[in-house]
Amino acid sequence: MSKPGKTKARKAKTSKAKTKVEQIMGLLGRADGASIAEIMKVTGWQAHSVRGFMSGHLKKQGRSVQSKQDESGTRRYRLEEAA
Numbered sequence: 001m002s003k004p005g006k007t008k009a010r011k012a013k014t015s016k017a018k019t020k021v022e023q024i025m026g027l028l029g030r031a032d033g034a035s036i037a038e039i040m041k042v043t044g045w046q047a048h049s050v051r052g053f054m055s056g057h058l059k060k061q062g063r064s065v066q067s068k069q070d071e072s073g074t075r076r077y078r079l080e081e082a083a
Helices: 021-027 036-043 048-059
Strands: 065-070 073-080
Touching: 021 036, 021 073, 036 048, 036 073, 048 073
Parallel strands: none
Antiparallel strands: 065 073
16 A cells, blocks of 8 residues: 555656667668668667578568668668569
């Protein structure tokens, strides 16, 4: 039983933190896509984990990823549009 006059204020959840998958999907969904380095920075993953996610997890979801080099030579990845 709680003591009279003492109530605990509940914190209202204003927004749920995005999962790493949601963060990656957001980056890959941008018009210019994302580099491996950008995804590594957001997730804290190593490069091989990022590539594994793109080739494994996204393939299981039936999604395809485009890969292109930009003007500076950095390879950028983005989700292919659904046909």
